[in-house]
Amino acid sequence: MSKKTTIYDIAKKLNITAATVSRALNNNPKISEATRELVLKTAAKMNYEQNRLAQALKSGKSYNVGVIVPRIDSNFFASVIRGIEEELYPMGYHVIICQTHDQKSLELTNINSLLNAQVDGVIMSISNVNDADDEAHVIAPKVLEDDIFNNLIKKNVPLIFFDRKKDIKGVSSVVIDDFRGAYDATQHLIDQGKKRIAHLSNNREMEIFKNRYLGYKQALIDNGIEFDESLVIECYSKVPDGRKVTQKLLALDTPPDAIFSVSDFSALGAIKEILAQGLRIPEDISVVGFSNEPFTKFMELSITSVDQSPTEMGRIAAKVFLEEVENGNNVKSEKHVVLSPELMIRKSSLSKYSAITV
Amino acid sequence: MSKKTTIYDIAKKLNITAATVSRALNNNPKISEATRELVLKTAAKMNYEQNRLAQALKSGKSYNVGVIVPRIDSNFFASVIRGIEEELYPMGYHVIICQTHDQKSLELTNINSLLNAQVDGVIMSISNVNDADDEAHVIAPKVLEDDIFNNLIKKNVPLIFFDRKKDIKGVSSVVIDDFRGAYDATQHLIDQGKKRIAHLSNNREMEIFKNRYLGYKQALIDNGIEFDESLVIECYSKVPDGRKVTQKLLALDTPPDAIFSVSDFSALGAIKEILAQGLRIPEDISVVGFSNEPFTKFMELSITSVDQSPTEMGRIAAKVFLEEVENGNNVKSEKHVVLSPELMIRKSSLSKYSAITV
DNA sequence: TATATTTATGTAATCGATTACTTTAAAATC
DNA sequence: GATTTTAAAGTAATCGATTACATAAATATA
Numbered sequence: 001m002s003k004k005t006t007i008y009d010i011a012k013k014l015n016i017t018a019a020t021v022s023r024a025l026n027n028n029p030k031i032s033e034a035t036r037e038l039v040l041k042t043a044a045k046m047n048y049e050q051n052r053l054a055q056a057l058k059s060g061k062s063y064n065v066g067v068i069v070p071r072i073d074s075n076f077f078a079s080v081i082r083g084i085e086e087e088l089y090p091m092g093y094h095v096i097i098c099q100t101h102d103q104k105s106l107e108l109t110n111i112n113s114l115l116n117a118q119v120d121g122v123i124m125s126i127s128n129v130n131d132a133d134d135e136a137h138v139i140a141p142k143v144l145e146d147d148i149f150n151n152l153i154k155k156n157v158p159l160i161f162f163d164r165k166k167d168i169k170g171v172s173s174v175v176i177d178d179f180r181g182a183y184d185a186t187q188h189l190i191d192q193g194k195k196r197i198a199h200l201s202n203n204r205e206m207e208i209f210k211n212r213y214l215g216y217k218q219a220l221i222d223n224g225i226e227f228d229e230s231l232v233i234e235c236y237s238k239v240p241d242g243r244k245v246t247q248k249l250l251a252l253d254t255p256p257d258a259i260f261s262v263s264d265f266s267a268l269g270a271i272k273e274i275l276a277q278g279l280r281i282p283e284d285i286s287v288v289g290f291s292n293e294p295f296t297k298f299m300e301l302s303i304t305s306v307d308q309s310p311t312e313m314g315r316i317a318a319k320v321f322l323e324e325v326e327n328g329n330n331v332k333s334e335k336h337v338v339l340s341p342e343l344m345i346r347k348s349s350l351s352k353y354s355a356i357t358v
Numbered sequence: 359m360s361k362k363t364t365i366y367d368i369a370k371k372l373n374i375t376a377a378t379v380s381r382a383l384n385n386n387p388k389i390s391e392a393t394r395e396l397v398l399k400t401a402a403k404m405n406y407e408q409n410r411l412a413q414a415l416k417s418g419k420s421y422n423v424g425v426i427v428p429r430i431d432s433n434f435f436a437s438v439i440r441g442i443e444e445e446l447y448p449m450g451y452h453v454i455i456c457q458t459h460d461q462k463s464l465e466l467t468n469i470n471s472l473l474n475a476q477v478d479g480v481i482m483s484i485s486n487v488n489d490a491d492d493e494a495h496v497i498a499p500k501v502l503e504d505d506i507f508n509n510l511i512k513k514n515v516p517l518i519f520f521d522r523k524k525d526i527k528g529v530s531s532v533v534i535d536d537f538r539g540a541y542d543a544t545q546h547l548i549d550q551g552k553k554r555i556a557h558l559s560n561n562r563e564m565e566i567f568k569n570r571y572l573g574y575k576q577a578l579i580d581n582g583i584e585f586d587e588s589l590v591i592e593c594y595s596k597v598p599d600g601r602k603v604t605q606k607l608l609a610l611d612t613p614p615d616a617i618f619s620v621s622d623f624s625a626l627g628a629i630k631e632i633l634a635q636g637l638r639i640p641e642d643i644s645v646v647g648f649s650n651e652p653f654t655k656f657m658e659l660s661i662t663s664v665d666q667s668p669t670e671m672g673r674i675a676a677k678v679f680l681e682e683v684e685n686g687n688n689v690k691s692e693k694h695v696v697l698s699p700e701l702m703i704r705k706s707s708l709s710k711y712s713a714i715t716v
Numbered sequence: 717t718a719t720a721t722t723t724a725t726g727t728a729a730t731c732g733a734t735t736a737c738t739t740t741a742a743a744a745t746c
Numbered sequence: 747g748a749t750t751t752t753a754a755a756g757t758a759a760t761c762g763a764t765t766a767c768a769t770a771a772a773t774a775t776a
Contacts, residue, residue, distance in 0.1 A: 004513070006732055017756055022734060032754060053415045053476050054732035057761050062411060064454075064475075072455075073436030081430065082457065094475050096422075097430075097455045099440065117422075117452050118411050155362070239656060268656055275658060295653045298597060298626055300633060364762055375726055380764060390724060412762035415731050 005048045014042060025050070056118065064094050065321065066114035068124035070102045070164075075293045076310050077125070080162060083314020084123060091322065093120070100127040108148050115151065121158035121321045126166055128203050128236075158324040162317045163308070164208055172324065172335040174317045178208045181306040181341030182215030182260070185288045188304070188343055189258045190223050192351040194286055198231040198249050198256035200242060200266045212262045212290065231256055235266055242269025250277055257285055258349070264289035264296050264305055271301065271348065286349040302346035309339055363406045372400060383408070414476065422452050423679065424472035426482035428460045428522075433651045434668050435483070438520060441672020442481060449680065451478070458485040466506050473509065479516035479679045484524055486561050486594075516682040520675045521666070522566055530682065530693040532675045536566045539664040539699030540573030540618070543646045546662070546701055547616045548581050550709040552644055556589040556607050556614035558600060558624045570620045570648065589614055593624055600627025608635055615643055616707070622647035622654050622663055629659065629706065644707040660704035667697055 007021040014021075016035065023031045024039035056062045067084060069077040085095055096119065098110040107127045114122060149168055152159045161173040189197050199216050202209045213232065220227050233249065235241040242265060249256055250273065261267035267289030274285050281287060281301060289296055289305040296303035320335050327333075365379040372379075374393070381389045382397035414420045425442060427435040443453055454477065456468040465485045472480055507526055510517050523531040547555050555578065562568045571590065578585050591607065593599040600623060607614055608631065619625035625647030632643050639645060639659060647654055647663040654661035678693050685691075 004732095007734095008732075018733075019735075019757080020755060022732095023755090026734080028735095030754065035754080049474060051415075051476065051732050052474055053411055053420060054761090055734080057409075057411045057415050057763095058732080058734050060761075071436070072430045072439065073433050075431050078429070078431030078436075085457070089471075094454050094471070096452050099443070113447075113452070116407060116410055118409065272656075272658070295656070298630075298653070300630070300658065362762095365764095366762075376763075377727080377765075378725060380762095381725090384764080386765095388724065393724080409762050412731090413764080415733095416762080416764050418731075 004051070005043075005046045006051070007048075010039060010042055010046060010048060013046070014038060061120055062118040063092055064096055064117060064119045066096050066098060066110075066117070066119040066122040066124075068098045068100060068107065068110050068114075068122060070125065070127050071099050072097060074291075076163075076291045076308065079310035080125075080314035080317070083311040083316075084318045085314075086311075087315045087318035087322070102128045111148055111152060115155065115157065119157065120325060121160070122152060123160045123162065123317050123321055125162050125164040126206070127164075128206060158321055160317050160321050160324070162313055164206055166207070170334060172320050172337075174313055174320060174337040174339070175208070176308045176313070176339045176341045178211035178341070179215035179218070181290065181308075181343070182212035182262075183219045184215075184341065184343045185260050185290070185304075185306055186216045186219035187223070188345065189260060189286055189288060189349060190219065190225065192258075192282070192286060192349060194258035194351075195225060196228075196231070196254065196256045197225075197258040197260055198233070200245060200259060200261035200263070200270065201232055201234045202237055202262050202266075203234065209262055216260055237263035237265050239265050239269040239272070242266025243273045244269070246270040246273040250274070250279075255285075258282075258287070259285060260288045262290050264291045264293040264303065267303055267305070267348075268295070268299075271303070282347070282349050282351050286351065288349050292344055296344075296346065301348055304346045304349040305344050307342045307344050309342070313339060362409070363401075363404045364409070365406070368397060368400055368404060368406060371404070372396060419478050420476040421450050422454055422475060422477045424454050424456060424468070424475070424477040424480040424482075426456045426458060426465065426468050426472075426480065428483065428485050429457050430455060432649075434521075434649045434666065437668035438483075438672035438675070441669040441674075442676045443672075444669075445673045445676035445680070460486045469506055469510060473513065473515065477515065478683060479518070480510060481518045481520060481675050481679055483520050483522040484564070485522075486564060516679055518675050518679050518682070520671055522564055524565070528692060530678050530695075532671055532678060532695040532697070533566070534666045534671070534697045534699045536569035536699070537573035537576070539648065539666075539701070540570035540620075541577045542573075542699065542701045543618050543648070543662070543664055544574045544577035545581070546703065547618060547644055547646060547707060548577065548583065550616075550640070550644060550707060552616035552709075553583060554586075554589070554612065554614045555583075555616040555618055556591070558603060558617060558619035558621070558628065559590055559592045560595055560620050560624075561592065567620055574618055595621035595623050597623050597627040597630070600624025601631045602627070604628040604631040608632070608637075613643075616640075616645070617643060618646045620648050622649045622651040622661065625661055625663070625706075626653070626657075629661070640705070640707050640709050644709065646707050650702055654702075654704065659706055662704045662707040663702050665700040665702050667700070671697060 007018045010021045011018045020035060021039050024036045065088060067081060072078055081097060088095060096114065100106040100110060104127055149159060153170060159171050161171060163175055165173040165175055186197060201213050204210045204213055217227055233245045235245045242261065246269060259270050261270060267287050271281060271287050274281055279285055287303060289303050292305040292307035296305045316337050365376045368379045369376045378393060379397050382394045423446060425439060430436055439455060446453060454472060458464040458468060462485055507517060511528060517529050519529060519531040521533055523533055544555060557574050559571050560567045562571055575585055591603045593603045600619065604627060617628050619628060625645050629639060629645050632639055637643055645661060647661050650663040650665035654663045674695050
């Protein structure tokens with residue numbers, strides 16, 4: 001009952017060979033119109049469906065693409081994935097999604113596992129280095145940070161970074177202009193009359209966080225505001241972490257009058273702490289986040305944030321992948337796409353009468 | 359350079375046959391310890407990696423499992439997926455995630471596409487019927503609602519529903535006790551002194567929404583409160599929709615003093631509308647949501663909600679799948695797991711001095 | 717020592733689809 | 747009518763791994 005029909009079944013029924021059936025199904029020109037129609041009709045009648053595994057084995061292409069993200073439970077990554085899917089599904093590709101939960105060890109495991117599954121490419125946002133990694137060392141003692149990706153590159157499997165990238169020869173990337181996003185956010189705070197702007201950063205070995213830091217710094221300098229290193233604190237992009245470090249900032253002799261965070265989640269933590277201490281937002285302290293997560297808009301006290309057009313980012317990453325696949329083994333030319341960020345101005349930073357973006 | 363080593367390469371190098379190599383790699387007992395070690399060492403040296411496509415073709419198992427959800431951009435579904443992954447990854451399975459965005463047409467497309475990819479099973483939460491579906495009719499004119507799943511069942515591909523299920527012979531499911539979750543939430547509101555409790559429902563052709571509705575109703579009856587149909591409104595599980603229908607509720611001659619919503623998102627919409635109209639929460643109106651999305655805890659005005667232990671739900675769904683796979687073609691015995699919900703009491707419904715859960 | 721029994725390996729088919737190469741038959745050309 | 751060209755279909759190898767069956771070599775038993 002559940003045995004699947006193969007081209008051999010069709011061939012037998014029609015008294016022709018499997019080769020002919022295959023040609024008919026693949027629109028091969030070397031076949032008569034009559035047999036093609038006959039095969040097509042019979043195939044439909046017999047409920048034939050191509051076995052993609054066999055096809056994949058023969059062609060060396062699995063039509064599966066791996067997508068590795070820190071977590072899918074964030075609007076940003078979910079939206080990027082949606083963009084990727086929108087672009088790849090119509091081309092016959094499937095997307096295998098892997099989460100690293102920001103653990104390097106899982107990143108390694110995932111890549112090997114995808115490689116093993118014969119994916120035709122990997123689109124990923126790299127993880128923050130923050131696990132003890134003991135386990136990883138047991139599993140793969142000698143694998144260094146860069147070897148993870150070299151493994152992919154050696155096998156000629158297209159790799160595309162988005163958002164959290166790394167400069168690796170031959171690897172393309174799609175990011176937003178983080179420097180500008182941070183610059184604009186900081187400039188906005190200055191425009192609102194803020195003078196002592198703190199910065200919730202994150203691991204600055206990662207380009208996105210380094211660039212946001214630099215954009216923030218440059219905006220201060222360009223406005224003649226002294227840069228104060230003590231107002232820059234690193235913390236994970238989580239609510240409790242944001243809250244914890246804000247506590248420290250508020251305990252300073254001269255606490256900040258604004259906070260620009262690299263993450264909406266730590267920005268939310270900051271807000272909770274500020275309100276808990278009985279301070280007013282934005283009158284006493286303004287807050288700006290990054291990523292434009294939906295909750296920033298939902299909050300009663302809506303949060304100003306930098307939009308990264310994630311769906312667009314995903315679509316473009318997918319397009320770059322498709323280009324590389326078509327290029328095949330040709331000399332791989334890196335492609336680097338930089339999208340423009342957009343500041344969404346909301347209540348958490350709007351001191352005056354200006355308009356709210358959304 | 360990038361040609362992958364196969365067992366034939368290893369065989370040639372060692373002057374043995376591929377069969378022997380295969381046996382050595384698969385821990386087949388019919389082989390000498392000496393050759394096994396030799397093969398293993400050589401394989402490692404030659405960077406051998408098994409081609410899963412070939413293996414899949416031979417065994418008829420792809421070691422891919424499809425997971426279909428309305429959207430991944432919700433903590434609930436993302437957590438279920440995480441649970442599934444935690445259980446399946448160690449067993450060598452990969453998870454292909456598909457989103458339907460609550461469109462039946464996409465549900466159909468996804469299932470066919472997964473079938474085509476030779477997945478070993480499908481774990482899914484069905485979609486709400488809410489698209490015009492014109493496109494779907496063009497693509498697959500005659501496919502009726504139930505045929506979608508029959509297609510899977512006929513091919514003997516294990517299907518497991520979670521959360522949003524449907525009663526289909528031979529199909530297992532993992533859900534929470536929605537009736538109880540709703541009953542507990544409503545009872546809680548009554549305990550807080552509320553007497554006129556509205557209910558934001560959703561398409562009650564779906565079991566989960568029907569059961570939540572029934573639980574709500576039963577709690578009223580058990581407490582001697584008259585059930586008022588005009589206080590029950592259906593709306594999509596989205597913020598703007600929740601807000602819209604709340605507007606109607608507040609415009610009633612006798613507006614409600616509490617709202618129990620089947621969704622945290624529509625609950626949030628309700629809260630926005632209530633506050634916008636200058637009413638107080640929970641003094642004037644209490645609000646309880648469903649799903650325990652993280653934002654319900656994050657809000658300054660935290661939202662009472664029903665937790666569905668999504669990670670657990672995912673793990674169990676995966677386990678049920680594994681059981682069915684092991685059972686193979688044996689008579690399939692349906693398995694129906696029902697998890698217990700937990701009411702998380704927070705500010706949005708806490709009139710008195712009782713304790714907040716989290 | 718001859719025979720029976722293990723043990724280790726080889727041979728070849730299989731999973732389903734594709735494709736270079738060949739063959740057959742029909743149509744075109746001289 | 748004989749020969750060349752073209753169209754359509756067949757043959758068989760291939761992708762990489764697995765495995766039932768066959769065989770050879772080593773060991774145990776009589």
